[in-house]
Amino acid sequence: MTTVTATQSPTSGNQQSGQGWRIARRVGFWFIIVLILFYTLFPFYWAFNTSLKNENEVFATAYLFSQNPSLRNYESVFQNERFVRGLFNSTLVAGGSTILALGVGSFAAYALGRLQFRGRLLMLYAVLAMTMFPQISILSGLFSIVRDLGLFGSLGSLVVTYPLITLPFTVWTLTTFFKGLPSELEQAALVDGATGFQTFYMILLPLTAPALVTTGLLSFISAWNEYLFALTFTTINPSAQTVPVAIALFSGQVQRQDPIAEVMAASVIVTIPLIVLVLYFQRRIVEGLTAGAVKG
Amino acid sequence: MAATEAFLIPVIGVILALTLTYAYLWIGSNIEKFEGQETLAESSSRFAWNLLVPTLLVLVFVALRPLEKTFIASLTDQRFAAGAGAEVNFVGLDNYAELLGVRWDIIQCTTDETGACALNEDGATVFPRARDALDETYRDLRYREISTWLTLGGSKLIFSARDTDFIGSIGNTLTFTVVSVTIELILGIFIAMVINSKFTGRGLMRAAMLVPWAIPTVVSAKLWTVILRDNSSGVLNAGINLMQRTLGLPEESVAWLARPETQILAMIAIDVWKTTPFMALILLAGLQTIPSDIYEAADVDGANRITQFLRLTLPLLRPTIAVALVFRTLDAVRVFDVFQVVLAQKQYSMATYNYYTLTNSQELGYASAVGVVIFVIILLFTVAYVRILGVSAE
Numbered sequence: 001m002t003t004v005t006a007t008q009s010p011t012s013g014n015q016q017s018g019q020g021w022r023i024a025r026r027v028g029f030w031f032i033i034v035l036i037l038f039y040t041l042f043p044f045y046w047a048f049n050t051s052l053k054n055e056n057e058v059f060a061t062a063y064l065f066s067q068n069p070s071l072r073n074y075e076s077v078f079q080n081e082r083f084v085r086g087l088f089n090s091t092l093v094a095g096g097s098t099i100l101a102l103g104v105g106s107f108a109a110y111a112l113g114r115l116q117f118r119g120r121l122l123m124l125y126a127v128l129a130m131t132m133f134p135q136i137s138i139l140s141g142l143f144s145i146v147r148d149l150g151l152f153g154s155l156g157s158l159v160v161t162y163p164l165i166t167l168p169f170t171v172w173t174l175t176t177f178f179k180g181l182p183s184e185l186e187q188a189a190l191v192d193g194a195t196g197f198q199t200f201y202m203i204l205l206p207l208t209a210p211a212l213v214t215t216g217l218l219s220f221i222s223a224w225n226e227y228l229f230a231l232t233f234t235t236i237n238p239s240a241q242t243v244p245v246a247i248a249l250f251s252g253q254v255q256r257q258d259p260i261a262e263v264m265a266a267s268v269i270v271t272i273p274l275i276v277l278v279l280y281f282q283r284r285i286v287e288g289l290t291a292g293a294v295k296g
Numbered sequence: 297m298a299a300t301e302a303f304l305i306p307v308i309g310v311i312l313a314l315t316l317t318y319a320y321l322w323i324g325s326n327i328e329k330f331e332g333q334e335t336l337a338e339s340s341s342r343f344a345w346n347l348l349v350p351t352l353l354v355l356v357f358v359a360l361r362p363l364e365k366t367f368i369a370s371l372t373d374q375r376f377a378a379g380a381g382a383e384v385n386f387v388g389l390d391n392y393a394e395l396l397g398v399r400w401d402i403i404q405c406t407t408d409e410t411g412a413c414a415l416n417e418d419g420a421t422v423f424p425r426a427r428d429a430l431d432e433t434y435r436d437l438r439y440r441e442i443s444t445w446l447t448l449g450g451s452k453l454i455f456s457a458r459d460t461d462f463i464g465s466i467g468n469t470l471t472f473t474v475v476s477v478t479i480e481l482i483l484g485i486f487i488a489m490v491i492n493s494k495f496t497g498r499g500l501m502r503a504a505m506l507v508p509w510a511i512p513t514v515v516s517a518k519l520w521t522v523i524l525r526d527n528s529s530g531v532l533n534a535g536i537n538l539m540q541r542t543l544g545l546p547e548e549s550v551a552w553l554a555r556p557e558t559q560i561l562a563m564i565a566i567d568v569w570k571t572t573p574f575m576a577l578i579l580l581a582g583l584q585t586i587p588s589d590i591y592e593a594a595d596v597d598g599a600n601r602i603t604q605f606l607r608l609t610l611p612l613l614r615p616t617i618a619v620a621l622v623f624r625t626l627d628a629v630r631v632f633d634v635f636q637v638v639l640a641q642k643q644y645s646m647a648t649y650n651y652y653t654l655t656n657s658q659e660l661g662y663a664s665a666v667g668v669v670i671f672v673i674i675l676l677f678t679v680a681y682v683r684i685l686g687v688s689a690e
Contacts, residue, residue, distance in 0.1 A: 029490075033501065036487055040504055040573055044511065046531055047519045062534035096310045103314045107321065108351035117341035123348060126355075132622075132678060133359055134630045136647040137671035140369060140654055140664040141362030159309055164358040171351060196343040197321050225512040227633045228651070235655065244514040248637050260522055267515040274510040282503040286577055 044271070051265035058261050073265035082238055083266055086246030093155055093230075093242060094223035097162035101219050102212055104163070105170035110200050112171065113178025114186065124175070130168035135228055146233055153237035161229050166219040173218070173288055177211035178204070214288040217281055221274060243270050317350045363671070370664035391665035397458035399439060403429045405450040413450045421447070426454055462666065465644035466673075468560055472645065473628040476564045476571075480624060481617070483568070484575030489609075491576065492583045502580070505573035513570065513633035520566045521638055526551035559643050566634050571627075575620055582616025583609070622681045629674055646670050 050058060052069035077083055111117070112124055142161060143152075151157040181204060189199040205212075230242045241249070247270065250263045278285060370391055374384045405413035406422045414422040426441040427434060439456040442463060446453040457463040491501055508516065526549060528534045533549040540547050552558045586609070594604050610617075632647035641652060650670060654663035 029493075029495070032490055033495070036490065037501065037504055039569070040508055043516070043519055043523060043569060044507060046523055047515075050522055059529050061528045062531040092307070096307065100310050100313060104317060104350040104354060107317070107347040111344040111347035115340055115344040115347075117344040120344070127351075130355055130359060132626050132674075134626075134671055134674045136630050136632060136650050137667040137674070138359065138362035138366050139650060140660055140667055141365030141367075142358065143654065144365050144369070144660070145357075145362055156309060161358055163354045167351065167354055196340065200347075221510060225514075227512075227514050227636075228647070231636070232651065232655065244512050244633075247512075247518060248514050263518055264522065267518055271511050271515055274512075275507055278506045278510040279503050282506055285506065286502065286581065289574075289578065 047264045047267050047271075050261055051268050053261050055259075055261060073261045074269070077262055077265045077269060080250075080262075080266075082241065083243070083246050083250070085239055086241055086243040087270075089155055089240060090224055090243040093158045093162065094220050096159045097166050097223045098216050098220045100159070101163055101166035101170040102216050105167055105215075106174055106205065106208070106212065107200070108171045109174030109178050110204060113175040114181070114183075114204070115196075127168050127171050127175075130164075131172055133164070133168070135164065139228070139232060142229075143232065151233075153234060153240060155240050157233040158226075158230060158240075158242070161233070162223050162226065165226060166223055169222070170215050170219055173215050174208065174211060177208055177215075181207055210284070211288070214281065214284045217277060218285065218288055221278075224274070320349070321346060366664045366667045366671075368664075369661055370668045372661045374660040374664075375658050387661070391662050392669070393458075394662070395459050395462050395665055395669060397437060397439065398463060399434075399456055400445070401426070401430055401434075401454055401456065402451050403454055405452075421450065423452060426456060461644055462646075462649055465646045465649040468643055469629060469631065469646045471560055472563055472567070472631060473625060476567045477621065477624050477628055479564070479568050480572045480575045481621065483572045484579050484620070485613075485617075487572065487576035488579035488583055491580055502577065505577055507573075508570045509574040511570070514637055516566060516570050517634045517637035520562070520569075521553065524552040524562055526554060553638065556643060559639055562638065563631075563634055563645075566638070567628065567631070571624065575624065578620045579613065579616055582613050586612045618681075622678070625677060625681070626674060629677060630670070646673070 049064070049066055051073050052066040052071070054068075054070065054072070057063075057067060108123075108127070112120060112127070146152050146157045146161065149157075149160070151160060185203055185207075186199055189203050194202070224242075225244060226242075227244045227248070230245045231248070234240045234242070234245060247263060247266050250259065250266060371386060371388060372384050373387050373390075403423055403426060406424050408414040416422050423429075426439075430439075434456070437458055439458055440460050441454050441456045442460050443455050444452050445455055487505075491498060491505075511519075523531050525533065528537050528547075528549060530549075530552075532552070537547045537549065550558065552562045590608060591604060594608060599607065630647050631645045632651065635643070635645040635648045636651065639648075641648075644652070646666070647670070650663055650666040653659055653666055
């Protein structure tokens with residue numbers, strides 16, 4: 001027999017308390033659950049609700065349900081060239097920097113997770129320090145470099161700089177995964193005369209495929225959501241802007257002051273793929289996130 | 297440049313970078329076959345460093361080199377709009393003096409004929425303007441009063457700064473960081489403990505917790521500006537009004553994004569909404585590593601819930617809390633997206649101030665100094681955490 005309690009502790013202390021008390025506790029517990037879920041999910045519902053309204057309704061009293069919902073805002077968002085291009089740019093940039101981070105990061109993670117060498121701990125600390133590295137502090141230095149390379153205002157500027165965000169984290173998480181693999185695998189490969197690179201590439205890498213998917217997803221999300229670099233390096237060229245920048249600088253189809261409903265429609269469009277991915281991979285994502293945090 | 301060409305650049309770049317890396321590693325790992333002289337340990341060590349080269353290159357190129365550039369530029373009066381031939385002067389620590397120039401002064405009241413302090417109609421003591429009362433350097437170095445710290449009889453203690461916006465941004469950021477991280481931690485522990493108990497739909501709940509985390513910060517900032525609108529078209533005010541109506545109070549809406557105090561409050565609310573669930577998930581993972589039999593033992597010993605929480609849960613959760621705190625604090629100190637989207641230049645965080653000095657006034661030297669100061673502040677936070685909490689990498 002179980003009573004729902006807020007801690008893991010067993011129920012022995014409650015057994016003498018009466019039936020009514022237990023029901024009250026149950027109700028209270030579910031009330032808290034509903035409250036937490038409401039707090040977590042309501043704002044997103046509100047974005048969706050607002051996106052179905054027309055311009056007049058948006059500025060009228062807030063109703064929990066739109067009076068005459070329509071998908072008109074979604075249509076006009078998809079007719080907005082800047083937004084559509086932003087979607088395309090974001091996919092390209094986030095995809096590109098994820099592939100780069102996984103490609104480069106898995107080497108480093110293999111070295112840090114499986115091999116013994118002088119300076120290993122130092123590198124591990126260096127990578128950890130990088131995950132805490134303040135992007136904002138180097139904004140002006142990076143700005144000069146991007147400009148000197150002639151990449152200012154292009155998508156290239158983002159692909160080149162995003163590894164700062166995605167790589168340290170990728171290395172750190174993959175290192176934990178690599179550490180978990182049994183060492184007999186390498187010994188067997190060594191006996192068979194495989195080089196270090198072959199061992200890594202043909203034996204260990206396939207085994208970390210699930211970890212690569214998780215880490216790749218996390219890295220894709222962080223690149224997709226990045227705003228500071230995207231805003232700074234693409235100010236002069238709207239056609240290279242990513243989706244977060246497009247949303248922040250959104251102006252409606254018709255020149256209006258504040259196209260809130262359209263902005264909300266755009267927000268829903270940008271967020272739904274992420275939410276679907278996150279819900280589908282949720283178990284793995286939590287594991288991936290906590291592999292870095294809790295075990296680290 | 298044609299649009300299609302522009303899109304090809306990053307794609308080609310990524311392919312090229314990866315191909316070169318692979319070629320380099322392949323050669324590196326096959327050379328050792330021919331040499332054959334090294335011991336196993338030596339070759340393994342060399343291989344490890346080969347594997348690390350691409351990562352090191354990336355980090356040097358996107359982190360250390362820009363950091364160095366920022367440091368150097370912070371000592372000059374460089375402007376980035378200036379043409380190639382423009383002169384760049386070394387100005388030493390002038391930028392820092394301008395940024396961090398603060399002072400405290402005591403100002404005496406304005407006296408009337410009798411030599412006593414003059415009073416205005418409300419009966420309050422009259423003080424002269426700071427720039428009139430204080431010495432030449434105050435005016436020459438363009439100090440401006442930020443706040444009165446203390447008024448005692450005929451004198452008051454005032455705090456002034458040369459760059460009031462930057463000093464204000466430090467205050468805003470620290471307030472934001474301390475308050476939001478504290479709330480997130482407390483709420484996070486609470487939610488984690490709720491989810492940690494067994495109930496139907498627990499997996500679903502855990503999944504729902506990831507939703508705010510996955511929403512881009514720009515989107516959540518936009519979304520909250522809609523929720524926080526200053527009349528009843530904002531759903532928060534609609535809710536408040538409904539409550540006031542039910543209680544028979546006069547209906548009154550709050551203009552959340554209009555006044556400085558509520559602006560910071562709004563920033564905190566948005567951040568708390570976005571990150572608490574994530575914090576809860578990290579803490580939940582920590583909770584699940586605590587074996588349940590120690591609670592059974594505590595029950596047998598007659599310890600109540602609160603004692604169990606304070607004596608068992610919290611100490612055992614300490615490493616997890618430490619890591620979560622470090623990451624959240626460092627994130628909060630560099631907050632940019634929410635402040636930029638919601639407040640633009642109405643109030644600054646350190647990061648938005650840096651961004652605007654760089655892009656608006658185009659003062660690369662000055663903006664770099666801002667970047668360096670932020671870097672030092674974040675470094676101090678990190679060192680303090682590592683010292684206090686003993687966070688380790690292993």
